[in-house]
Amino acid sequence: MQPIDVTSQVWERLLAVRQGTSCTCCGGWTPGEDAALALYGPLARRDLGPVTVAQIGQSLDGRIATVTGDARDVSGPDGLAHLHRMRALVDGVAIGVRTALHDTPRLTVRLCQGRNPARIVIDPRGRLPDDAPVLRADGARRIVVQATDRPRPEGVEVIRLPVRGDLLDPQEILAALREAGLSSVMIEGGGITISRFLEAGLLTRLQVAVAPLLIGAGQQSLTMPSPTESLSDALRPETRVYSLGSDVVFDCALSPTAQAASRPLHDAPQSVSGS
DSSP: OOOOOHHHHHHHHHHHHHTTSOOOOSOOOOOHHOOOOOOHHHHOTTTTOOOOEEEEEETTTTTSSSSOOOOOTTSSSHHHHHHHHHHHHSSSEEEEEEHHHOOOOOOOOOSSSSSOOOEEEEEETTOOOOOOOGOOOOSSOOOEEESSSSOOOOTTEEEEOOOTTTOOHHHHHHHHHHHHHOOEEEEEEHHHHHHHHHHTTTOOOOEEEEEEEOOSSSSSSSOOOOOOSSGGOOOEEEEEEEEEESEEEEEEEEHHHHHHHTTTSSSSSSOOOOO
């Protein structure tokens, strides 16, 4: 397991990679800085085409909330900082309407330097109220993907898609978001929404951040709509493990694009400063 060290120089480099003006492989870095570049570099890169990453934070016993639905403190402080870094590196962050209603997230970047991503709510029946925190105007794009013709406040983009068995199809959602100009998308929650994109084979990467606590009962983490019956058929992604400090993250590559993003951009290191 590799401990990461997100120094100011590392973060400046990652933001430059996101802008297409630098790379993650050149320069003189400490082992912890190298690990941070390896973890976040695949999200920052834009040279390998569209990326869809999912992130979920859970307890040691695989729970994301208590029996009362309390999910606020599942991730430790370093796990939360990690989530905000991921938000800063992608074009848009998507959640299901149940997560938007229950957790009232803002989906903004507050724990690191960076721009707020486009905020996307998947809301087939139009249940999200117009005054939800995720729809507040702050300069970032706000998008609702829905099947109804419910109007939304000025400035909120609406993507209308047909329902398939009372649900919106993940592939159609992702295609519509790409059409809207969002090349790099993070599916942040909840567990059911992430599982649907995972089962549909649409995720480039999956990051599971595990915090050292035992909840005992409550909402489970990933629950596939069509679970595997035999371990021989289970997904076994190429996985790297990093210590965030308070949490441990499993970074899973689910596609050839993800595996390519983990490799250096250049064949050999060049003499470039870490900044």
